[in-house]
Amino acid sequence: MEKIYENKEQFIEQYRQHVRALSGKEFEDTSDIDRFTALANMVAGDARVIAAKTDERNRTEGKKRVYYFSIEFLIGRLLDNYLLNLGIRDLVADAIADMGGDLDEIERQEPDPALGNGGLGRLAACFLDSMAHEGIAGYGNGMRYRYGLFKQEIVDGRQVEVADEWLSKGYPWEVKRPDKAVRIGFGGHVVSRQEGDRTFYSVEGTDDVLAVPYDIPIVGYGGETVNKLRCWSAEPIDDHFDLDAFNAGDYTGADRDRANAEAISAILYPNDAGEHGRLLRLKQEYLFVAAGIRTLLDTFEREHGKAWNELPRYVAIHTNDTHPAMCGPELMRILMDEEGLTWDDAWEIVTNTVSYTNHTILPEALEKWPISTFSTLLPRVYQIIDEINRRWRESFDMSKPESAERLRATAVLWDGEVRMANLSVICSHSVNGVAKIHSDILKASTLKDFAAMRPEMFNNKTNGISHRRFFAEANPTYAKLVTEAIGDGWLDDARELEKLTAFEGDPAFLERVGASKLANKQRLADYVKRECGLTIDPNTVFDVQVKRFHAYKRQLLNIMKVMDLYNRRLADPNFKIQPTTFIFSGKAASSYTFAKEVIRLINGVAEVINNDPRVNDVIKVCFIPNFRVSNAQLIYPAAEISEQISTAGKEASGTSNMKLMMNGALTLGTMDGANIEIVDLAGRENEAIFGLTTPEVDALRASGQYFAWDVVNSDRARLGRIIDQLLDGTFAGLSGNFESIHHELMFNNDYDLVLKDFHSYVDAWESLTATYPDAQDWNRRALHNTAMSGWFSSDRTIREYRDEIWHA
Ligand code: T68
Known part of the structure; x- marks a missing residue:
């Protein structure tokens, strides 16, 4: 491992400078929160230097990039972990003790971002750590919720939920990248235009918001690889601030656009129990999917031009549960509507790029959306899903006795609902469960009809922990x-x-x-x-x-x-x-x-x-x-x-x-x-x-x-x-x-x-x-x-x- 600091003295000198630059005070006169902010800033800077080298290496080696799409990343505190992974934990602890401080106390100042409900979100965070350790060019793509999952207090024995303002003291690990923002359209209506024998589709009259990314470095153990977690936040398109309304005393009205846009990334839904149907949740799902897909295609294009058929060779898109299920349809949309590919060519690319992990067999937790909600909010994506469903149905030989039941079980659109698990399976080349017995149950019951039709795509990946x-x-x-x-x-x-x-x-x-x-x-x-x-x-x-x-x-x-x-x-x-x-x-x-x-x-x-x-x-x-x-x-x-x-x-x-x-x-x-x-x-x-x-x-x-x-x-x-x-x-x-x-x-x-x-x-x-x-x-x-x-x-x-x- 390359040494970041030659010795304690060198670390102390740089740390003192950081503290001065950020707080305007000498180390001795600062609070632990100042000390934390300065130290995290400094380590984040070191990490970004390694990240640049990692990027360079990935480019020259033409490495395949893995995009891990997850609506939750429960990353926990990072400082201690990164000191350990960079091999400087003991040196830093010693140095800070020499300065009269206490590393443990400094580490306790770090907010613990609750950007996940439980196992699924923590798994995603462990995977980021391991991808960096294994030298994989792996990127997390998720949401930056302004409030983490609620804080739990116990009053008279009862759980009481309180807002978790994890960002209130700043978050030194993240860097906002306004230059990488992506425009996301909701609503509107689909229009078509004819070019020769092809029909092209687009959406007009959308309500747009800006997806703005914040990047967090992911430091792999050994200090060789630093990857990135990109979390998306929603903002209004331009400043739609209404000065007249403000001057007339209508302060809330003046800032209505901002409030409406920001609502999309305000909270993480605490619905691991499968409470469905919230429009904002569907907006969240589309926002981080569409922004992530746009970004990865831009990166691909910079490196490989428009050789889209090479996408599966250089890019893997992994969907953690069904919340990113729109990855398939959204990729179809861009390849067809914006890049002019035919359905068949685009479909070949999509299904060879996307893969899916299932995390539950509880029927009440399988995600479904009313078609009416879905098609109003995302008309073109819905149209593509409808076509996926139509082609899927068409592929059945209805003279076979088992077909009717199989179709009922595997269709994407059924009973007025969009079934996200079936969409995920159909758009993927691989479906996995998270422990042996779970993968067996998927094949034997939850997804048995898919398994009977396409046994080769089913596999098990027993979970792990960092x-x-x-x-x-x-x-x-x-x-x-x-x-x-x-x-x-x-x-x-x-x-x-x-x-x-x-x-x-x-x-x-x-x-x-x-x-x-x-x-x-x-x-x-x-x-x-x-x-x-x-x-x-x-x-x-x-x-x-x-x-x-x-x-x-x-x-x-x-x-x-x-x-x-x-x-x-x-x-x-x-x-x-x-x-x-x-x-x-x-x-x-x-x-x-x-x-x-x-x-x-x-x-x-x-x-x-x-x-x-x-x-x-x-x-x-x-x-x-x-x-x-x-x-x-x-x-x-x-x-x-x-x-x-x-x-x-x-x-x-x-x-x-x-x-x-x-x-x-x-x-x-x-x-x-x-x-x-x-x-x-x-x-x-x-x-x-x-x-x-x-x-x-x-x-x-x-x-x-x-x-x-x-x-x-x-x-x-x-x-x-x-x-x-x-x-x-x-x-x-x-x-x-x-x-x-x-x-x-x-x-x-x-x-x-x-x-x-x-x-x-x-x-x-x-x-x-x-x-x-x-x-x-x-x-x-x-x-x-x-x-x-x-x-x-x-x-x-x-x-x-x-x-x-x-x-x-
Ligand atoms: C958990 N699922 C599984 N879901 O329950 C657990 N769901 O057995 C498994 O070890 C773990 O995933 C990792 O594979 C969850 O944690 C959720 O948190 C969740 C959140 C939103 C919507 C649905």
Whole structure:
């Protein structure tokens, strides 16, 4: 790695200059936020120097460029990560200490941009890191929301959503590029003109806005490659500021155009639960797609001229879920309407360039738009979609008996709606799921008709995580221990972690593994004390479930287990419980009432148990508000049990399961998503698996023979009691009883099979925690999990995308 700074002294001199230039003050007189802004500015500048070299190299080598289109990039804080990736983290920490400052404190000033809901957005960010590490010319294309996903506060146990003004103190990583702005048209009507035997189409009377890009450098580990994340913001076309209105006192009216345009990039929709139909959302989807496609075509044209048929050779367009599904139609539009290609030529190019990842099989989460909304907002794009659909229908041989059903399942336009998943598949040459079981389910059910027709386009790419962020950076004590044992090659190649298996029989090493875990638990306990005022004991088991709140993820099952332990302990003071702190964190979509009620239940139970001296020496419940990348990095390293308890068949992959495994937590989980691959790698004996499997869930549902009441009636003592407690005031102190949860379980017949899996789950938890007192063996299993987790590095995932989908 080329050195950016010769030594500490050189760094200090330049840093002092930066601080002076930005704040007009000497370092000693500045606040931590000034210090952060100056340092981030300086590192961003260093990164841009490398970015220019990367660009040059890509051009001369004629590299294929990969454009990763995602409506979410949950990048987290960048400073520490970039110092690590540039190989100057220790030098900078030392230097700043010499100056009388504290790098940790400076790093804490960085805003944590919440430009994503959960796993999908964080995956996109891990992929950027890995593309840069692998030297791929990979570019993120997304949205710059003025407000991140809402900030979660807890009031009387309830989730309250507050605007997240992440940009209010400035964001030193981004550079606005007004020179690269793209004009985007909405509405209007399609007009045609004849040229010889061809008809050309265009749209007149559109309402236009300007998509303005902001670029963020993406620094790859090793400092060789710096790529770019380009996020689009909406602005009015010219200044349509109405001076007359302003002078007449109508201040809002004077700036109406600006307000209307900026609304498009104001917020990230918190609808991971599949609430659809918002016009602004459709505008967002088109804005970042159209602006991204225009930009990549401009770049291509600069390098290769108008040799459009070469596009698939030099460009890959990857669509992360269906939100960028318009990539195909928009590319068709430009190639035909602006470049004059025929439909067939354009279609050949599009389908060889675009690929698609599916992230969910939940039918309610599959994106659909009313045709009327769509065709009014985007008439020409809609016309192209209509033609795609027409040609697709035409390709069916309707004399075959299976055709009618296949057509119904695969059509893009159906029942007055545009089905974005089907559009994505038809425009792509590759469709992948995000874990083995998920890809199998796609082929066997969700997209089975496509799979029957075009089996070759379906493949699996099991998700991965940035082991540098979520292990090296998040868990410095453990990372140091690992590096002492096996060297630091694992930062570059995570599979080297496997060398740790050689230490599984080394009691002294295992003891140090335990000591590092204890330090991380203390660090989290300090955070919890600061943030929630709650005291938790690092000598108890830290049992962790952190993720979005969703019925299928079954946080409800987890808290019902806690209620059960509580009840049994009160009934019998000799009932033995391994002292445990149950840690929950995560947001619920603002409109998802059930998920929000589960959050309220957890806090209601916490309030009772944490204040009851009969149990609070063995059970504590802790809900950490406002889960985000920065506090996730404190939580994963402190975890000992990783709760991955979704109803089998429902969690596409999960990625917190991988982060927790890598940090040495044992998985308590169902055979779902990537848990199955965790078990394959680390061995079932090193995890705790329970519950129905996917085929068992399917068979039970199909039988029609599942009755929630029967399950509860067969165990009045434990389950019956818990069900009663939802209504009888036991946990109602903060803000009332939990009727809707009771209703879901008992009157909606427990759709997610919480009651069905309850006993097998509680038994598995009890057996697992019973093994905790043998610290050496526990630490051995923890170390084994870490050792086998390297395969889950997103470097591996990205190499598979590169070799098998992008051919870059
Ligand atoms: C998650 N999906 C999957 N969606 O649930 C998870 N959806 O199993 C998987 O590991 C992860 O994707 C990565 O593949 C999501 O996170 C969303 O956040 C989302 C957001 C908007 C609309 C729909």
